[in-house]
Amino acid sequence: MSAPSVPEELTVTLVKAGRTKISYPSELLHDDGTRLTVRAAWASEDVRDFGFVRFEPGDVFTEHYWRDRWYAIKEVRAADGTVKGWYCDITxxxxxxxxxxxxxxxDLDLWVSADGSEVIRLDEDEFADSGLTESDPAAARSAAGALDELEFLARSGEFTALLD
Structure with missing residues (x-):
């Protein structure tokens, strides 16, 4: 009888403007060389209320990252397993x-509600103020294009196919 496998842990570090914004432990679920998928608990003891969704202790995030795309998609589930929606970071x-x-x-983000009825672009003002358009115009174009792509996929009903 073989020993049970120990889940591989990754430390996810989100960097913004050259500084660490947050770092937290996660469990690696998948890495095919292009896409990585991890699972992590809400990394704060506090509730973060955006108005359209609340992130709170007990929430579980299944996070999808790509080595060849300019975004990350985080499926957010409540402690009872109910899908709240998807928070997309442009990265x-x-x-x-x-x-x-x-x-x-x-800086750019997109929220997609669980039933797809809400698709909300976020933080476009922060992106405009970030200076990326001047300091790295190619990255700014890639970021804006990624936000447009995700919004199109969410509104067309093809969004969750990215996560299969």
Whole structure:
């Protein structure tokens, strides 16, 4: 009889403007060389109320990161397993180094409710104020294009196919 396998842990680090925004442990579920999927508990003891969704202790995030795309998609479930929706971060492609997963947040975000009735673009003002358009125009175009792509997929009903 073989010993049960121990889940591989990754530390996810979100970087913004060159500084660590947050770092938290996660369990690696999948890594095919292009897409990585991890599971992590809400990384705060506090509730974060956005008005359209609340992230709170007990919530579980299944997070999908790509090495060749400019976004990350995080499925958010309540403690009882109910899907709240998907929070999408516009990021540079993810970098994995051993047990570390580093993702650079580019300010733009998209929220997609569980039933798809709400698709909300977020933080466009922060993106405009970030200076990325001037400092790295190609990255700014990639980020804006990624937000447009995700919004189109969410509104067309093809969004969850990205996660299969």
């Amino acid at each position: 540079r492609p993810a970098l994995r180094d051993g047990d570390a997963l580093v993702v650079e947040d580019l």
